[in-house]
Amino acid sequence: MCRLTFFVVVLIPIIFGFCPPGNYEYQTNCYFFQNNPTGFSTAELNCVSIGGHLASIHDGFTNSLLTQQSLSFFNASTDFWIGLDNLQTMGNNWYWTDGGTFDFFDWSNGMPENLQTQNCVAISMIDGRWSNENCFLSKPYVCAINSAATTPPPSAYPCSGGFLYYEPTNSCYGVYTHQEDQTWSNSESYCESLKGHLTSVHNYAEFRLIAAFASYGKYAPWCGLFSNDGGRTWQWSDKSSADYLPWQPGYPSGSGPCVALAHSGLINADCNQEQPMICKIQL
Known part of the structure; x- marks a missing residue:
């Protein structure tokens, strides 16, 4: 008789109407800077488990803001995951994991490249530019959660x-x-x-x-x-x-x-x- 092992995904309810200490609030989002490097998919799953997604970016100010704030949280890294990938189309189109419109990008020179093997996007902490990377690389990441969330029943x-x-x-x-x-x-x-x-x-x-x-x-x-x-x-x-x-x-x-x-x-x-x-x- 085989023994079943269950991978537990811990749900952490979001119980706040504003961002808790140690995280950053901008417009309608709380940004959680997660300094536990992991692969892209696990990072997204972890963000979903706390009520959000990997951060999506729709303007240059937000891109710059997250890059600058990352310096306070990710002192042992050079880049971090955001919620952009082309895994569904394997190179044809880019999508945000939260379903938002792909209406802004800030690629580094020569990027994106090698679309068959580098399908997930990270931001450089040096200049805020984007590069597509192998999704299995371990990096810190930023989750975005709506800051208007209230205590659920x-x-x-x-x-x-x-x-x-x-x-x-x-x-x-x-x-x-x-x-x-x-x-x-x-x-x-x-x-x-x-x-x-x-x-x-x-x-x-x-x-x-x-x-x-x-x-x-x-x-x-x-x-x-x-x-x-x-x-x-x-x-x-x-x-x-x-x-x-x-x-x-x-x-x-x-x-x-x-x-x-x-x-x-x-x-x-x-x-x-x-x-x-x-x-x-x-x-």
Whole structure:
């Protein structure tokens, strides 16, 4: 009998109407300068867990302000992550993780470059210019959270056992790994035992949240997508609409009728492969 290990994502409710000490308030945002270097996806997940996203920048003043403030927080670094990447399009377009409009940029000379391997953006603390970097590099980062946030009622955080609550879908998400990973059907059965299913995904924002989970493990975790007709059509195990299918380039392939969710998109595989899983509980 395999033992399940749950990666706990700690939710820290934001309980303030202004920025707490040690952070910086500008316009409608609190900026949390996180001096614990990590990869881009984990940084974004950490920001989501405290109610925000990696910082987006829409004007030169904000860009300069964050750069100057970073000098007080990141004294052992030369740059830091912001919330811009092209992982969804693999080089064609840039997107902010908070869904904001890409209406401002301040690239260093010759940037962006190597778009197939350097898909996430960092700011130089020397001059405030941007460069695209390998997303797996560990850097400090800045989270942005709306400073008008108020204390939520207890029901606003209804997930137990370390699951992450995501308000837009009113769902709880958790990623599991094992001493012995599970087949797709065993993973689905386990999620059902928690009154959920292997995760479905229905828009870019939800994909980004779940893709951040996927970066924890060595292998892409199972999600709830599968095919009963050789890949002609696809459906989610929770019976929700297959209205958004962000396939990784080159997929779906002839590899199999069950689907895992990698950091860069969906990949289909043999259902008997043993992999981690991501469960989603719809409230």
